[in-house]
Amino acid sequence: MADFRHVSVLPAEVIAYLAPRPGGIYVDGTLGGAGHASLILNASAPDGRLIGFDQDAEALAAAGERLAPYGTRVTLVGRNFARMADTLAEMGIEEIDGFLLDVGVSSHQLDTAKRGFSFQHDAPLDMRMNLAAETTAADLVNTLAEEELAKVIREYGEERWAKRIAAFIARRREEAPIETTLQLVDVIKGAIPKGAWEERLHPATRTFQALRIAVNDELGSLEKGLADGVKLLKKGGRGVVISFHSLEDRIAKTTFRSLAQGCRCPRELPRCVCGNVPKVKVLTGKPVVATDTEIATNPRSRSARLRAVEKI
Structure with a gap:
C-alpha cells in the first residue's frame, strides 16, 4: 500500500x-x-x-x-x-x-477514481468508505423519492438548488439509471443555472458531499x-x-x-x-x-x- x-x-x-x-x-x-x-x-x-x-x-x-x-x-x-x-x-x-x-x-479516497468520491474523475457512483456496505451513492440517486433526495441534498449539502437538482435527477433516471460520477455531474450542471455557478466552487461539490454523508452516515x-x-x-x-x-x-x-x-x-x-x-x-x-x-x-x-x- x-x-x-x-x-x-x-x-x-x-x-x-x-x-x-x-x-x-x-x-x-x-x-x-x-x-x-x-x-x-x-x-x-x-x-x-x-x-x-x-x-x-x-x-x-x-x-x-x-x-x-x-x-x-x-x-x-x-x-x-x-x-x-x-x-x-x-x-x-x-x-x-x-x-x-x-x-x-x-x-x-478523493484521488482514487474508482471509489467514486470525486466529481473530477469518471467512475462508478460509489462513495462507500466501507466497501462491504450495501448502499452506494448510485443506489440513493436512483431509488430515493424525489422529495427525499432533495432533502438529503439540502440538509447534508446545504445546497440552495437541492429541489431543482433532485427534479433533474428524477427526470434523467426515468430514461436510464445514473451510474457514474460524470453522469451525475452532467445532471447537476444542467440543474443549476450557469449564472449561479460559484467562481471557486464546482457546481457538483455540495451534492457530492451530501450523498457521501448519507451513504456513510x-x-x-x-x-x-x-x-x-x-x-x-x-x-x-x-x-x-x-x-x-x-x-x-x-x-x-x-x-x-x-x-x-x-x-x-x-x-x-x-x-x-x-x-x-x-x-x-x-x-x-x-x-x-x-x-x-x-x-x-x-x-x-x-x-x-x-x-x-x-x-x-
Missing part, C-alpha cells in the same frame, strides 16, 4: 491539544494514512498504546504497514469509530487517555463517536475532533458545549434540582485552523477546524 496518499492536517496542533504521554491509551478513530497515529505513538513513547479504527480496508492495510515498527503498541480495528465503546469493552479497556477523530473523506457516526469517546475518557483525558464542513463542526461545537454545561435548571429556581454537572472543559473557544504555511503546502487543510475538550 505504498501508494496510499493522505496528508494529515494540523499535525502540531493535534499533538498540542491531545497531549499524549508515555503509558497512555489513545484512540485514533480515523487512521487514514496513519500520519496522526505515528505522531501520537512517538509522543507517547516508549509504552503508550494506540487503538486505531478505520472502516476503509485500503486505509487499514496502509496504516498497518506504516505502524508495523511500533509492534504491540498498536491495535488496528476494521470498524467505524462509532463502534468505539463496544470494541474497547470487548478488549477489556474501560477508559482511555485521549481520542482523535479526523472526520470526512481522505485525500486517498457520517453525521450519526460523529455524534455517537463523540459521546462515547468522552464517556471513555479518564479524568484529565482529552478529546480532539477535526472537521471539514459546517455540519460536522456544528455537531462538535454543540456536543462539547453541552457536555461542558453545568446546572440546567430555570433561573427562577432558588437552587439546583437537576443535578447536572460539567463533564468536560472546552479547550478551544474558537476552532483552531491551519496556518498560511500549512495551507500553502496542503490546500485541503484550508477548511479544517479543530476543537478539543478535557475530561473533568
